[in-house]
């Protein structure tokens with residue numbers, strides 16, 4: 001499916017794979033649940049293909065899910081806010097980025113987050129041990145043009161407005177509440193981006209194997225030709 005709108009750049013987004021992933025789902029899904037929504041790329045693709053009319057989008061990162069809710073429900077407001085923040089950067093783009101970052105860490109305002117995602121290195125969120133966003137600006141780029149952001153945001157909203165439930169729960173709470181007819185698409189932070197030394201998302205998932213499973217897996221590896 002060509003030209004699906006995308007809300008913001010984000011590491012791990014399945015934007016380029018969404019149509020392919022969708023081909024493994026049933027043609028019609030009563031409700032598509034994304035416990036690790038990120039940019040909700042699969043839900044956007046499913047809405048465009050009309051394979052579901054009902055979505056539950058969850059991500060533990062609260063400003064991220066609030067941002068996605070704004071994009072879906074109030075596209076004009078968030079597009080205006082982006083244009084305003086983006087246009088303030090012209091005098092000294094780098095200091096402006098750091099000012100916005102400080103303000104975001106104080107307020108967790110999702111509008112500021114959209115600008116940081118557009119302007120930071122590779123859309124790659126990074127947090128310090130206190131949970132403060134600490135990614136640097138991309139010095140070669142100024143962030144996506146406001147007109148392009150607006151077009152994408154309006155496109156996402158057209159597909160999803162009025163069809164979504166938004167939450168910022170731990171995925172286990174989502175799984176505890178899903179119904180028999182839901183289809184759950186799980187896209188967690190994978191091993192290698194989840195540990196304490198490399199926590200690339202706001203939160204990771206414990207990936208350590210229990211001692212017993214690890215011993216079995218080591219044994220298997222040794223015997224595997």
Ligand SMILES: C[S@@+](CC[C@H](N)C(=O)[O-])C[C@H]1O[C@@H](n2cnc3c(N)ncnc32)[C@H](O)[C@@H]1O
Pocket residue numbers: 010011012013014015035036037038039040041042058059060061169170171172187188189190201202203204205
């Ligand atoms: C690989 S990304 C998902 C990408 C998404 N499929 C997309 O297309 O943009 C993983 C997401 O899981 C979220 N996450 C991490 N730990 C979580 C948890 N315990 N419960 C819910 N979400 C969590 C992260 O904030 C991140 O947005």
